[in-house]
Amino acid sequence: MLKEPDTEAAAGAAPHPPAPRRDLRTLPKAHLHLHFTGSMRHATLLELAERDGINLPDALVEDWPPRLSAADEKGWFRFQRLYDVARSVLRTEADVRRLIREAAEDDKADGGRWLEIQVDPSGYAARFGGITEFTELVLDAVAGTSREVGIGMAVVIAANRTRHPLDARILARLAAQYAGRGVVGFGLSNDERRGTTTDFAPAFRxxxxxxxxxxxxxxxxxxxxxxxxxxxxLHAGRLGHGVRVAEDPALLDRVVAAGVALELCPVSNVALGVYSDLTSVPLPQLMAAGAQIALGADDPLLFGSRLAAQYATMRAAHDLSDAQLAALARSSIEASRADAETKAGYSAEISAWMEAEPA
Structure with a gap:
C-alpha cells in the first residue's frame, strides 16, 4: 500500500516563492581585469568618432555589441581590428581623462570599490608624445579620478605578446620606474596563441x-x-583569465596552494567561443577547489557587459547564493593590490551587505 505523502509540495500545495536576492550593484567588489580602450562607453565611442569624422564599422554602431569569435586567427584579427578602431578615437588629453573617469563612474555604479585598469602605453605613444608621457597622463588622470569619484584606482602596464620581447622589456622598465607611484602590476596581453611565452620571462624579471x-x-x-x-x-601572481586551469585538477590544486588568483571574465569567454554558453564556464569547480577568483568585464566596449553583469550572469547560470557571490567579491578584494587597511574596510562593507535584508 502506498504511503500518504507527508509534505505540502507532495500534497499539491503551491511551491514556496524563491528567496529574495540582494542587489549585486550594491555588492562591494574589486575590478582587476579591465582593458583601457575596452573600458570606453559605447556612447562615448560614437560621440568621439562623430566629432572627428571617423567612420566606424557597423559592428561598433548598428550591430553593437559585435558578434565575435577567437576560434581561429581570422576571428582574433577581427576582434583586434575593432579594438584598434576604437582606440583611434582617443585624440586628446581630455579624451583620455574622460575615458578614465567614465570607467571609474561605471565601476562605482556597479559596486566597484577598487579598479586596476590595464594599459599598453606603446599603443598610444605616437599620438601622446611617447610611452613615458602617455603613462604620466594616465597616472595623473587616475589619481585625480580616484579622489573625485571616490573609488580606489591603480594601473597595470601590459606588454603585447604579438610584438618583440625586447619591447616588453622597455615596458617593464617603464612599469618599474612608476612602481609605488600608481603602477601596481605588469602584464602580458593579446592572443596567447601568438609568440612564445617564455621569451617574455626577462621582462617579467x-x-x-x-x-x-x-x-x-x-x-x-x-x-x-x-x-x-x-x-x-613568468612567476604569475595573478592570471588574466586562467579559467581553463579547471581542465587539470592537479595544476588547479597547485595554483590554489600558491595563491595565484584568477581574473575570470565569463561573458567574454563565451563571446570569444572559449565556452558555448555561460553555464559551461567552470566557476563552480574553481570555487569548490578553493581558487581565489576576481570576476572582470575584460572589454565592455566589445562585449557589452560591465562589472555587476559578470556577477549577475554567474548567479543565473550557476544558481549562486548571495553568500557565494559575497565570497567572490571578497576574493576579488583580497586579490587586489589595495593595502591591508583598505582591504579590511571593503571586506567589512561586504559583511554589511550580507547582513542587510534583501530588498
Missing part, C-alpha cells in the same frame, strides 16, 4: 625585481599548459 605584481594573460584561448608556463616561467 625586471618587473618582479621592482616589486610589481605579475599578471600575464593565460589559460583562456589555450589550455592548462598555458597556465603552467605563466606560473613557472
Amino acid at each position: 625586471i618587473a618582479e625585481r621592482a616589486g610589481l605584481l605579475l599578471v600575464p594573460h593565460g589559460g583562456e584561448l589555450l589550455g592548462p599548459a598555458s597556465v603552467r608556463t605563466c606560473v613557472d616561467d
Whole structure:
C-alpha cells in the first residue's frame, strides 16, 4: 500500500516563492581585469568618432555589441581590428581623462570599490608624445579620478605578446620606474596563441625585481599548459583569465596552494567561443577547489557587459547564493593590490551587505 505523502509540495500545495536576492550593484567588489580602450562607453565611442569624422564599422554602431569569435586567427584579427578602431578615437588629453573617469563612474555604479585598469602605453605613444608621457597622463588622470569619484584606482602596464620581447622589456622598465607611484602590476596581453611565452620571462624579471605584481594573460584561448608556463616561467601572481586551469585538477590544486588568483571574465569567454554558453564556464569547480577568483568585464566596449553583469550572469547560470557571490567579491578584494587597511574596510562593507535584508 502506498504511503500518504507527508509534505505540502507532495500534497499539491503551491511551491514556496524563491528567496529574495540582494542587489549585486550594491555588492562591494574589486575590478582587476579591465582593458583601457575596452573600458570606453559605447556612447562615448560614437560621440568621439562623430566629432572627428571617423567612420566606424557597423559592428561598433548598428550591430553593437559585435558578434565575435577567437576560434581561429581570422576571428582574433577581427576582434583586434575593432579594438584598434576604437582606440583611434582617443585624440586628446581630455579624451583620455574622460575615458578614465567614465570607467571609474561605471565601476562605482556597479559596486566597484577598487579598479586596476590595464594599459599598453606603446599603443598610444605616437599620438601622446611617447610611452613615458602617455603613462604620466594616465597616472595623473587616475589619481585625480580616484579622489573625485571616490573609488580606489591603480594601473597595470601590459606588454603585447604579438610584438618583440625586447619591447616588453622597455615596458617593464617603464612599469618599474612608476612602481609605488600608481603602477601596481605588469602584464602580458593579446592572443596567447601568438609568440612564445617564455621569451617574455626577462621582462617579467625586471618587473618582479621592482616589486610589481605579475599578471600575464593565460589559460583562456589555450589550455592548462598555458597556465603552467605563466606560473613557472613568468612567476604569475595573478592570471588574466586562467579559467581553463579547471581542465587539470592537479595544476588547479597547485595554483590554489600558491595563491595565484584568477581574473575570470565569463561573458567574454563565451563571446570569444572559449565556452558555448555561460553555464559551461567552470566557476563552480574553481570555487569548490578553493581558487581565489576576481570576476572582470575584460572589454565592455566589445562585449557589452560591465562589472555587476559578470556577477549577475554567474548567479543565473550557476544558481549562486548571495553568500557565494559575497565570497567572490571578497576574493576579488583580497586579490587586489589595495593595502591591508583598505582591504579590511571593503571586506567589512561586504559583511554589511550580507547582513542587510534583501530588498
